[in-house]
Amino acid sequence: MHHHDLSAWQHDHTFEQDQVRTGERRICIVVVLTLVTMLIEIVAGLLYGSIALLADGLHMGSHATALGIAAFAYAYARRHAHDDRFSFGTGKVNALGGFAGAVLLAGFALYMGIESVARFVNPVAIVFDKAIAVAVIGLFVNGISAWILGGGEHHHEHHHAGHAGHWHTDHNRRSAYFHVLADALTSLLAIVALLAGKYLGWQWMDPAMGLVGTVLVTRWSWGLLRDSSQVLLDRQVQTLDQDIRGILESGTSDRISDLHIWSIGPGIYAGIIALVSDKPEPPHVYRSKLEVRLPELVHTTIEVEPCTDIGHVSAA
Template sequence: MNNFYGAPFNADHDHVFLGAGHEKNERKTWAVIALCTAMMLVEIIGGNLFGSLALVADGLHMSTHAGAMLIAALAYTYARKHANDRRFVFGTGKLGDLAGFTSAIILAMIALLIGYEAVSRFLSPVPIHFSEAIPIAVVGLAVNIASAWLLSGADHGHDHGHSHGHAEGGEHDDHDEEMQRIVTSVGVFQLSIFEDGVPPVFRFVSEGKSSLLSPSDVTVTTVRADGSRQVFDFVQKAGFLESTDEIPEPHGFQVVVSTHSGEQTVEFAEHDHDHGVDSRDHNMRAAYIHVIADAAVSVMAIVGLLLAQAFGWLWMDPLAGIVGALVIANWSYGLIRQTGAILVDASADARIEGKIKAVIDEVGDKLVDLHVWRLGPGHLGAVISVATLEPKRTSQFYHQHLAQFKGLSHLTVEVHSGAEV
């Protein structure tokens, strides 16, 4: 007969799944709004005072720029203020993705409008007031550069996966705890786990002026908590030795290193960080893309206007508009796909799903069902169903084993005890 244990290990945990830089990004977004609003007022008031329709038009354009930023800022503020609101079952972490999706739709509409206007000007060219248009485009570019600077330092969408150990040629990354020093009679060596864009493997690198050992001189044996052992042989690479087999997850085990000097035992612990969990802030990313898109359009507009003025190529202005529209549309499409997938709870991280399965397999149980989804930047939720022949194993047992995955912020475990594995 099956017993079911579905309650989380800690029933009193919070549901705050905001990104690490949430408040900082919020302040930066409001600062950009203040800059755009000030510029908007200067251009509209100045245009009316000096009779410049182009200046007024650019001021109105700046108002749409401020409006797009306002979506991001309000999402940040609302998500922060309601982070502990029980009405949001899984917190407010995905409000940023909703705001990013909305901004991406607006960007797509802007791309269509720019493209429509550019095609219209191809078909029906209009006279260009270069003395007004060029300075306004330069001012717009300056505002966008200032806005990008204000938003700088935030997470604009770099996918921070993790790699253990060493890059090509033996240069180690910031994860020094994933490197173990091996002292032999012929020198000191570094043993590391490397998985930067490749399946995880061991690398054996000489330290300092030590001569590199041959593959036949090194054997590595992993010893896991359940007593299972796996032997790894090595092959020669450019400046280092690399194991011929990949290392199964998880990467927490003792390692027995055998060389001609004897055996040494070192220990590798599973990394204490997000394990590649997507920490991108799509709200900030949308705001940043809006700024960069506007800057790109300004640059192309300036180039087009200067060429049109110098050589009489009036077609350069609408051509620059079409190129700008295509660039914005491409950025918008990518952002819509990514944020849309999050909003409909598409499978968030196949890699961590594999890690969870590896942990369950390692303790000798069977993973019956698994659902992983994104709760917010750097936060994943998971519901797992496990079949075990061990009657004393409750959800607490699996919570403890899966606690190593720091990006797994909300975990619910259903245990079928006494079930056939």
């Protein structure tokens, strides 16, 4: 056996995860903004007796935590993108970060729920004017954050198909954007609750909005737990199955006998495909068919078995 140079047949497992994503810098700015506002809202909520404000602060805090983890996940994934010990690159660091953030949040939500119920039983005097002012500041910061995360890209870079595509596959940035919108909603609810308390004397509105905040955070953390755990556990991704079968089976006698596709990072997938064929081709032929049509399938292992005539085998 000659010593062959294998470099032509090998590829790295980086899959562009060493690049700085467009979302990363924006997320870092938003994290700082959100953390500062969150602290102000939580302190104000405790000082001025408003659970709606506290809920808004915790809701922002929950998202700042998640965004912070997202920012860390970006940086970690980038730093270790060339590390061979990660079988399929570092794309899953995102999912791991999301999972950890979701667990934290479930705890926050529980605390908030208990606190809100307690306020129904023992109402606290609320310093309305100051609480309303802080809630308005919160809403303003969320508006700026949403503009930073969602803006810019859409206006200038829409002609790059890649960027438009990134917006949909960069889960970190998209979820960050939706967090900020959800935060704006709780800020709005807090303002409504405080105004109703101040002008209509409806003190119960404040803990009621605390409960609404609790429900929002709980729902969000449950969704994140579900999605991130599926990625972490290599759950099969069914979305590409039809396409792959179409590309490899149509117009040929080849049949797919085994197909596994799973997510290995935001918007990128790995696959193991076994084919049975009357006229087997080398694996690279099948791989190049897939690469042309499905660029998001970045790592495929293909094995091809010749289709033997069963009758002859049993006769032998």
